[in-house]
Amino acid sequence: xxxxxxxxxxxxxxxxxxxxxGNVESAGRLSLLSxxxxxxxxLRGYLHIPASLGKNAPLVVVLHGCTQTAGGYxxxxxxxxxxxxxxFAVLFxxxxxxxxxxxxxxxxxxxxNRRDGGEALSIRQMVxxxxxxxxxxxxxxxxxGLSAGGAMTSVMLAxxxxxxxxxxxxxxxxxxxxxxxxxxxxxxRGHGMPRASDLAALVRGASAHNGTWPSVSIWHxxxxxxxxxxxxxxxxxxxxxxxxxxxxxxxxxTVNGHPRRVWSDAAGHDVIEEFTxxxxxxxxxxxxxxxxxxxxxxxxxxxxxxxxxxxxxxFWSLAPTASEATGSAMPVRESIMEAPSxxxxxxxxxxxxxxxxxxxxxxxxxxxxxxxxxDxxxxxxLMR
Numbered sequence: 001x002x003x004x005x006x007x008x009x010x011x012x013x014x015x016x017x018x019x020x021x022g023n024v025e026s027a028g029r030l031s032l033l034s035x036x037x038x039x040x041x042x043l044r045g046y047l048h049i050p051a052s053l054g055k056n057a058p059l060v061v062v063l064h065g066c067t068q069t070a071g072g073y074x075x076x077x078x079x080x081x082x083x084x085x086x087x088f089a090v091l092f093x094x095x096x097x098x099x100x101x102x103x104x105x106x107x108x109x110x111x112x113n114r115r116d117g118g119e120a121l122s123i124r125q126m127v128x129x130x131x132x133x134x135x136x137x138x139x140x141x142x143x144x145g146l147s148a149g150g151a152m153t154s155v156m157l158a159x160x161x162x163x164x165x166x167x168x169x170x171x172x173x174x175x176x177x178x179x180x181x182x183x184x185x186x187x188x189r190g191h192g193m194p195r196a197s198d199l200a201a202l203v204r205g206a207s208a209h210n211g212t213w214p215s216v217s218i219w220h221x222x223x224x225x226x227x228x229x230x231x232x233x234x235x236x237x238x239x240x241x242x243x244x245x246x247x248x249x250x251x252x253x254t255v256n257g258h259p260r261r262v263w264s265d266a267a268g269h270d271v272i273e274e275f276t277x278x279x280x281x282x283x284x285x286x287x288x289x290x291x292x293x294x295x296x297x298x299x300x301x302x303x304x305x306x307x308x309x310x311x312x313x314x315f316w317s318l319a320p321t322a323s324e325a326t327g328s329a330m331p332v333r334e335s336i337m338e339a340p341s342x343x344x345x346x347x348x349x350x351x352x353x354x355x356x357x358x359x360x361x362x363x364x365x366x367x368x369x370x371x372x373x374x375d376x377x378x379x380x381x382l383m384r
Contacts, residue, residue: 029048033045033091033129041123042099043123047091048080053088056136057087058136059140061127062091062149063092063145065171066148076286077146077309085319091130106119107148107154113152115206140165140316142316143157146283147227150169158176161209161211166216166315167216168217169216169219171284172227173231177202199234200242204242217272218232218273220276221280221282221283221304240263240272249274256305280304284301284309285306286301286302
């Protein structure tokens with residue numbers, strides 16, 4: 001059990017962090033998706049269809065983080081740009097303030113994190129509508145998201161494993177680890193996580209699926225003070241058991257200075273990958289200045305000399321790897337390395353920007369304990 005002072009400090013930091021927004025009110029180049037179903041989660045949907053989209057094209061579902069919108073996350077992450085380059089459609093579900101005041105997907109809510117209900121069903125209905133209207137290959141539907149969107153990605157992979165071929169979870173949490181606000185805060189800090197076997201059982205119990213499980217790409221910064229790095233290992237453990245792979249990775253390597261671990265199944269297919277981004281705080285890792293870079297840096301969209309958007313596309317075979325493009329071996333330094341251990345104490349949120357890595361310390365304001373807690377819960381999206 002956390003002390004009251006620890007909880008108040010954490011809540012106040014989240015309240016202050018809520019004022020730094022990656023939100024862009026305009027939908028940008030996205031078009032509104034209408035008439036996609038009953039929409040029990042009361043979400044909004046946006047879509048980008050490249051002009052050159054062919055038949056049986058893939059679809060990527062992208063889930064924004066707290067304080068963000070679909071259009072803002074698209075500008076930051078560059079998913080529409082990547083879709084234009086490689087010929088796939090992109091769907092952006094968007095949270096509404098009447099559902100969550102901080103625009104977080106409600107990944108911790110029993111109403112919204114189960115199959116055939118709430119926000120999860122709304123996203124599933126959007127996928128069905130896009131697949132039917134745009135000749136999408138139903139075997140190549142993928143989902144990714146940041147933070148609360150990353151946790152909601154875990155929800156979609158667990159509740160609809162028959163729909164998604166793969167997912168990419170950025171600074172997120174494993175499925176089913178929290179169903180209450182106090183649990184959500186504890187899991188974000190890395191406390192009280194269920195055992196690996198229990199985490200896998202949560203996914204198995206989320207649907208009647210008995211087929212092939214989706215592949216999973218996991219991304220997390222070592223300096224993430226909002227969602228503990230230990231959540232990345234918990235996600236690995238959750239899906240490693242489902243794919244039946246060993247605890248030790250099949251191979252380890254370094255990509256642009258960042259460690260990558262890969263687990264392959266008995267057939268030699270890469271089913272899980274984990275990128276640990278050295279020194280990065282809470283956000284989506286970008287390489288906007290590289291030859292194949294995309295996106296725009298800003299709050300929670302962090303320059304890290306590695307493009308998660310591009311590499312996720314490559315993991316899903318939506319974009320050619322460097323070796324495939326040039327016909328030569330990709331210069332990746334093989335090494336055996338251990339992921340940095342998560343911090344035992346959570347520091348206040350850090351925000352990194354393109355020009356430099358800056359740290360801003362956020363301190364709790366004075367006031368009553370109840371008001372501080374309630375204000376912080378609302379700002380963090382954990383209280384309606």
